[in-house]
Amino acid sequence: MISYGKQSINQEDIDSVVQVLKSDFLTQGPMVKDFEQAICDYTGAKYCIAVTNGTVALHLCMLALNICKNDEVITSPNTFLASANCILYVNAIPKFADIDPLTACISIKEIKKQITSKTKCIIPVHFAGQSCDMQSIFEIAKNNNLFIVEDAAHAIGSKYKNTKVGSCQYSDLTIFSFHPVKTITTGEGGAITTNNEQLYKKLLMLRSHGMTKDPLNLIKNDGAWYYEMQELGFNYRLTDLQAALGISQLKRLDKFREKRRELVSLYKKFLVNDNRFSFLEEKPYSDACFHLCPILLNFNEITMTKKEIVKKLQDNNLNLQVHYIPVHLQPYYKDLGFKEGDFPEAERYYKQTISLPLYFDLSHDDVQHIVEIIKDIVK
Ligand SMILES: *Cc1c(COP(=O)(O)O)cnc(C)c1O
Numbered sequence: 001m002i003s004y005g006k007q008s009i010n011q012e013d014i015d016s017v018v019q020v021l022k023s024d025f026l027t028q029g030p031m032v033k034d035f036e037q038a039i040c041d042y043t044g045a046k047y048c049i050a051v052t053n054g055t056v057a058l059h060l061c062m063l064a065l066n067i068c069k070n071d072e073v074i075t076s077p078n079t080f081l082a083s084a085n086c087i088l089y090v091n092a093i094p095k096f097a098d099i100d101p102l103t104a105c106i107s108i109k110e111i112k113k114q115i116t117s118k119t120k121c122i123i124p125v126h127f128a129g130q131s132c133d134m135q136s137i138f139e140i141a142k143n144n145n146l147f148i149v150e151d152a153a154h155a156i157g158s159k160y161k162n163t164k165v166g167s168c169q170y171s172d173l174t175i176f177s178f179h180p181v182k183t184i185t186t187g188e189g190g191a192i193t194t195n196n197e198q199l200y201k202k203l204l205m206l207r208s209h210g211m212t213k214d215p216l217n218l219i220k221n222d223g224a225w226y227y228e229m230q231e232l233g234f235n236y237r238l239t240d241l242q243a244a245l246g247i248s249q250l251k252r253l254d255k256f257r258e259k260r261r262e263l264v265s266l267y268k269k270f271l272v273n274d275n276r277f278s279f280l281e282e283k284p285y286s287d288a289c290f291h292l293c294p295i296l297l298n299f300n301e302i303t304m305t306k307k308e309i310v311k312k313l314q315d316n317n318l319n320l321q322v323h324y325i326p327v328h329l330q331p332y333y334k335d336l337g338f339k340e341g342d343f344p345e346a347e348r349y350y351k352q353t354i355s356l357p358l359y360f361d362l363s364h365d366d367v368q369h370i371v372e373i374i375k376d377i378v379k
Helices: 011-021 030-043 054-064 082-089 108-114 134-144 197-207 240-271 306-315 331-335 344-352 364-377
Strands: 047-051 072-075 093-096 119-123 147-151 173-177 190-194 277-279 293-297 353-356
Touching: 011 240, 030 047, 030 190, 030 240, 047 054, 047 197, 054 082, 054 147, 054 173, 054 190, 054 197, 072 082, 072 108, 082 093, 082 119, 108 134, 119 134, 134 147, 190 197, 240 277, 240 293, 240 364, 293 344, 306 353, 306 364, 344 353
Parallel strands: 072 093, 072 119, 119 147, 147 173
Antiparallel strands: 047 190, 173 190, 277 293, 293 353
8 A cells, every 4th residue: 555655764763763772861861962953953943942743842832932812823724733723722813824726835915814913923834845935924924023933844854945944044933743754753753943042941941841950040959959840841852762763864854855856746747737637836935845745636627526536546555645624624623613615725725635645765666656547547
């Protein structure tokens, strides 16, 4: 069975984890700091905090920015649940801005429409690995006194203009996810980057119960054993086992990036002239490390339903996913007052899209084989 995404683990990855297993620390040892430094080196950000997964990374960002009850935060409806759920975790109000149908990323025009006096933050999602138009979003944020948290769960290795995604040149914070379907993996895992020292220090505390042992930060000091809890935090730490895998995977990122771009080009070459299918655009400001390769089904040219197509592909060992069911159409969000028709571009996109298999260990022959099956099945 071929699915849409899959990790690539080589002997070096395995050896690096085994080495930690034989060391003194399984967690809270030297690997996490090294991984964080490697992410800073790669992205160009000043600070990095590795955490348990991408979802808690988003949660910590909301807390670090003091987003709270009655604040409004704008994100894309075309995303994984976590981009919006983090807003609810802090009792704030999720607002969605519809997508640009050419990129399936949040639309600049639609963001402007959603801003009110209660808006505090924008969470742009770099969909499929393509960076959002960050300079335009930065401009809106500056004019309206808003924070920006980039959800770059899809976009480690991607570039925006002459910056790496995660550099935080046009944002306060950026989050990554290292789930196995993402571009690099630590099993479960995530990270936050920032250039703001205050946010960094706050995130460090929140990651570990809101406590500190740093003599410089203690309110009083009873002795070497002494620690102080100054905020309500969590245990959102990454382990050294995971960080070791992350360091090893990060070394492979540029190879992953090259291969992913190559495979996307290949799919386009084979399918772009077939009027049953179309693709998203890559904008000139983007140089993506693609996480997904969505293909759009043009139902003017197709008589089968999407349900039938996906079932038939499954019968042919292609187990494809759809990214994404618009978040506002989830029952939980409908209970909050959202309804069908609220974000028509995201809804239209959902009806048309399927994600083609895209991962490092996929060969050119695999792509050719997949394309043949799809061309044969879709009628
Ligand atoms: C995967 C993903 C997340 C959540 O990351 P986890 O590590 O699975 O918690 C958040 N946002 C987007 C867009 C994602 O794709």
